[in-house]
Amino acid sequence: DAGVTQSPTHLIKTRGQHVTLRCSPISGHKSVSWYQQVLGQGPQFIFQYYEKEERGRGNFPDRFSARQFPNYSSELNVNALLLGDSALYLCASSLTLMSGGRTNEKLFFGSGTQLSVL
């Protein structure tokens, strides 16, 4: 089975431009999360979508937006790019399962999109 796929793998933009990153989840997974990973740091939560609805948002400015489509794929949009937006953008899909009276949700990450803002 295919894992989480992200496109493009690499992208170079200049300050002020906008960018759209795409993600296809694992088949059967209805939830997609976006994370930003700056070099030398751990991933930081941006958004999670479940069944096309925003479930949660991290501490990111309104320049960041996302959406999920009926086929559960997702796009992350970033407007007015800043140099500090240079990072690896990771998409993760997840399946929520009930076990032992609690909810378990495991994230499966794609290889990411490396965004460089010049």
Added chain:
Amino acid sequence: QKEVEQDPGPLSVPEGAIVSLNCTYSNSAFQYFMWYRQYSRKGPELLMYTYSSGNKEDGRFTAQVDKSSKYISLFIRDSQPSDSATYLCAMSGDTGGFKTIFGAGTRLFVKA
């Protein structure tokens, strides 16, 4: 102070050594504790997924959670060169996959 603290290393060990990786955290609401492995230019891969305190073993990997001390560990037995990667601890207060907070990662090098 960060919610999750993790020594960035690098940690260099000989092949066959036992590796100990650790994280501390400050938020007592965390209930799910994970360890991810990340190779260069790749996304994180889930290694261990635990709920609340206790130990969990999977092959050469053992995860320990001590909620009273807000301290989690990952032990790797019989380390191999293929274990060379960055190891990220991660925590969540909800389902384990929602608003997950990651440590900065520890770079591990296993020398043949």
